[in-house]
Amino acid sequence: MDLDERKLKILQAIIRNYLETGEPVGSRTISKYTDLNLSSATIRNEMADLEELGYIIQPHTSAGRIPSDKGYRLYVDQMMLEKEEQLSQATQEVKDMQKLLLEREDKMEAILKQVAKMLAVNTNYATMISAPQVKGNRLKFLQISKLDETQLLVTVVIEGNVIKNHMISVNELLDDEAIWKLNLLLNTNLNGLRIEEINLAMIAKLKQQAGVYENIITAILDTISEALQNDDDIEIYTSGTNNIFKYPELADQQRASELITTFEEKQLLNELVQETLTEENSTGIQVYIGNETPIQTMKDCSVVTATYELEEGVKGTIGIIGPRRMDYDKVISTLKTLKSQLDTLYKKD
Amino acid sequence: MDLDERKLKILQAIIRNYLETGEPVGSRTISKYTDLNLSSATIRNEMADLEELGYIIQPHTSAGRIPSDKGYRLYVDQMMLEKEEQLSQATQEVKDMQKLLLEREDKMEAILKQVAKMLAVNTNYATMISAPQVKGNRLKFLQISKLDETQLLVTVVIEGNVIKNHMISVNELLDDEAIWKLNLLLNTNLNGLRIEEINLAMIAKLKQQAGVYENIITAILDTISEALQNDDDIEIYTSGTNNIFKYPELADQQRASELITTFEEKQLLNELVQETLTEENSTGIQVYIGNETPIQTMKDCSVVTATYELEEGVKGTIGIIGPRRMDYDKVISTLKTLKSQLDTLYKKD
DNA sequence: TGTTAGCACTCATTCAACAAGAGTGCTAAC
DNA sequence: GTTAGCACTCTTGTTGAATGAGTGCTAACA
Numbered sequence: 175m176d177l178d179e180r181k182l183k184i185l186q187a188i189i190r191n192y193l194e195t196g197e198p199v200g201s202r203t204i205s206k207y208t209d210l211n212l213s214s215a216t217i218r219n220e221m222a223d224l225e226e227l228g229y230i231i232q233p234h235t236s237a238g239r240i241p242s243d244k245g246y247r248l249y250v251d252q253m254m255l256e257k258e259e260q261l262s263q264a265t266q267e268v269k270d271m272q273k274l275l276l277e278r279e280d281k282m283e284a285i286l287k288q289v290a291k292m293l294a295v296n297t298n299y300a301t302m303i304s305a306p307q308v309k310g311n312r313l314k315f316l317q318i319s320k321l322d323e324t325q326l327l328v329t330v331v332i333e334g335n336v337i338k339n340h341m342i343s344v345n346e347l348l349d350d351e352a353i354w355k356l357n358l359l360l361n362t363n364l365n366g367l368r369i370e371e372i373n374l375a376m377i378a379k380l381k382q383q384a385g386v387y388e389n390i391i392t393a394i395l396d397t398i399s400e401a402l403q404n405d406d407d408i409e410i411y412t413s414g415t416n417n418i419f420k421y422p423e424l425a426d427q428q429r430a431s432e433l434i435t436t437f438e439e440k441q442l443l444n445e446l447v448q449e450t451l452t453e454e455n456s457t458g459i460q461v462y463i464g465n466e467t468p469i470q471t472m473k474d475c476s477v478v479t480a481t482y483e484l485e486e487g488v489k490g491t492i493g494i495i496g497p498r499r500m501d502y503d504k505v506i507s508t509l510k511t512l513k514s515q516l517d518t519l520y521k522k523d
Numbered sequence: 524m525d526l527d528e529r530k531l532k533i534l535q536a537i538i539r540n541y542l543e544t545g546e547p548v549g550s551r552t553i554s555k556y557t558d559l560n561l562s563s564a565t566i567r568n569e570m571a572d573l574e575e576l577g578y579i580i581q582p583h584t585s586a587g588r589i590p591s592d593k594g595y596r597l598y599v600d601q602m603m604l605e606k607e608e609q610l611s612q613a614t615q616e617v618k619d620m621q622k623l624l625l626e627r628e629d630k631m632e633a634i635l636k637q638v639a640k641m642l643a644v645n646t647n648y649a650t651m652i653s654a655p656q657v658k659g660n661r662l663k664f665l666q667i668s669k670l671d672e673t674q675l676l677v678t679v680v681i682e683g684n685v686i687k688n689h690m691i692s693v694n695e696l697l698d699d700e701a702i703w704k705l706n707l708l709l710n711t712n713l714n715g716l717r718i719e720e721i722n723l724a725m726i727a728k729l730k731q732q733a734g735v736y737e738n739i740i741t742a743i744l745d746t747i748s749e750a751l752q753n754d755d756d757i758e759i760y761t762s763g764t765n766n767i768f769k770y771p772e773l774a775d776q777q778r779a780s781e782l783i784t785t786f787e788e789k790q791l792l793n794e795l796v797q798e799t800l801t802e803e804n805s806t807g808i809q810v811y812i813g814n815e816t817p818i819q820t821m822k823d824c825s826v827v828t829a830t831y832e833l834e835e836g837v838k839g840t841i842g843i844i845g846p847r848r849m850d851y852d853k854v855i856s857t858l859k860t861l862k863s864q865l866d867t868l869y870k871k872d
Numbered sequence: 873t874g875t876t877a878g879c880a881c882t883c884a885t886t887c888a889a890c891a892a893g894a895g896t897g898c899t900a901a902c
Numbered sequence: 903g904t905t906a907g908c909a910c911t912c913t914t915g916t917t918g919a920a921t922g923a924g925t926g927c928t929a930a931c932a
């Protein structure tokens with residue numbers, strides 16, 4: 175048995191209706207809702223077929239039907255195809271975002287937080303955004319400065335302009351010349367290298383050349399290695415987690431508590447980010463419906479993600495998390511526009 | 524009518540019992556619970572008095588009594604007096620924390636997050652911790668470095684060793700000597716100054732001396748001013764917000780949603796931090812019971828805060844947020860120990 | 873005068889029974 | 903192939919009674 179035109183229309187009608195109300199939808203509703211002019215009995219027959227095919231589910235014998243994950247999937251896939259053309263019309267909301275982004279170009283963290291918040295307010299779903307993650311991880315710049323008699327400041331810049339600072343306490347006195355020499359030594363030897371390329375031999379060589387400052391070199395190298403391998407704790411900002419309470423299917427204590435924890439701990443979200451970044455996709459938009467999501471605690475949710483790219487290899491992920499019956503249309507088009515805006519905005523830098 | 528010995532004992536018994544169970548406690552329970560050897564009828568008479576005095580409340584006619592804010596307050600105040608001596612015995616839990624703090628002295632942010640998490644796990648309440656806030660706000664160190672042909676890195680260190688970085692795009696080419704001169708110019712003129720002390724006259728003078736690099740000076744000064752006046756967005760880390768679901772009196776959707784939002788937005792928590800930092804107190808521990816808290820959304824909670832001090836004027840706040848019937852004894856002693864540990868740990872730096 | 877036993881009373885909670893209503897599946901007729 | 907009609911199922915909401923915890927009050931007692 176295959177999906178003919180009519181079954182498709184009925185399925186769409188069921189889903190649309192369910193997205194609005196969140197209640198199981200019955201045959202009589204559909205009979206009036208669509209322009210098919212069919213009686214409820216006919217709809218019932220078709221619905222029985224749709225259920226057999228796995229597109230809809232009956233929560234209990236005498237209830238209407240709700241879409242299954244498979245049903246949502248079909249709906250979303252089809253929507254993605256149809257809506258392709260009218261993407262470019264930016265909504266007022268997104269224009270607001272862009273304005274905000276342009277105004278505060280200075281502070282990445284503040285921008286990302288604002289974007290997350292704005293998305294949450296506009297969509298009424300929970301949102302997350304990950305700070306752009308650098309792939310290359312080459313050392314770009316290194317500088318040691320004397321803060322005062324006992325403390326050195328080490329500034330490390332890695333590819334993608336991620337800046338790390340670290341303070342080192344020293345015992346011996348260092349004069350300006352010693353520091354200048356250290357800077358020269360380290361920069362000439364290490365610049366442009368990846369973490370794997372800084373091996374024991376090189377370290378030994380550096381220490382030897384540093385002479386009496388050997389132990390300082392150790393401390394500095396620790397700083398560098400930490401800066402270069404910080405892929406385990408990327409920043410992720412969330413907003414609107416309280417929105418889950420707006421959807422009864424997510425708001426019971428068990429589920430809510432789990433979701434809140436997931437958002438707070440962030441480390442599970444990180445897995446989601448990694449997943450989206452690897453699984454490349456022509457549109458850059460991914461939709462996970464119910465059990466499709468890589469995060470167990472979100473199995474009753476749908477997750478829509480967009481990856482944005484600031485420059486070659488510097489990518490981040492935006493995610494919107496809501497109930498299965500989220501407004502996919504709005505969410506996807508919002509994310510598409512935002513994504514393209516972020517892409518261009520930063521690329522012109 | 525005053526509180527005699529017996530009334531006090533009964534009040535304590537009511538509170539202790541309520542802290543455990545969360546259920547209104549009746550006269551018969553108290554009659555058995557205490558070593559007073561009084562019949563339930565007598566207890567009832569005393570409870571009627573206690574209610575008239577405002578220490579306990581009857582949720583409805585045929586229920587037991589629960590403590591009022593006034594009752595809790597009396598209980599806590601008395602506990603604080605009695606427990607003074609046995610503070611120093613650090614629990615295993617707190618020793619774990621200290622170990623963790625010592626191991627990872629390098630990363631403030633990671634430490635604070637860990638402390639918050641550990642506290643949350645150990646107490647089963649929601650926790651927050653604010654990064655230490657610098658009062659002085661003097662410029663300690665300033666450095667401009669050339670990242671590449673088009674970008675300068677400005678590193679600003681302010682009193683209390685807070686480090687800020689900023690990148691500036693430049694059009695004209697700068698050689699090493701020019702940068703060296705800029706560094707010298709800025710450091711000699713600005714070091715040790717507060718933001719109010721960098722006035723228009725000084726800026727004009729700097730610009731004049733900078734000659735062709737006038738516009739770079741402007742950008743750098745912007746960075747400095749931003750770094751110096753960042754008191755509006757201190758970092759606050761939270762953990763264990765999902766713990767509120769463990770207490771039915773906080774777990775209904777309305778309240779939970781509000782609390783979650785408060786924890787997520789953080790800006791209300793900031794007010795709490797400011798409040799605790801100003802309202803000085805000999806012990807450094809503050810207890811807000813129910814409506815006493817400065818944050819409206821927490822009127823059904825109790826909040827216990829401790830201020831810690833890393834060095835002169837560099838202070839932060841730790842807060843534990845739970846239901847009115849929180850285990851004040853445990854929470855206060857844990858915070859006291861943690862506070863003293865933090866105080867000494869960093870002071871020796 | 874303080875303490876206690878006893879009793880009537882109140883109120884929240886639980887449970888079963890019941891009615892209402894929504895929706896289905898099936899059959900027979902069109 | 904479509905539809906009307908009907909019996910049937912299952913959820914939801916309501917009602918009312920039983921239960922039980924706990925109180926306030928009175929009268930007796932030490």
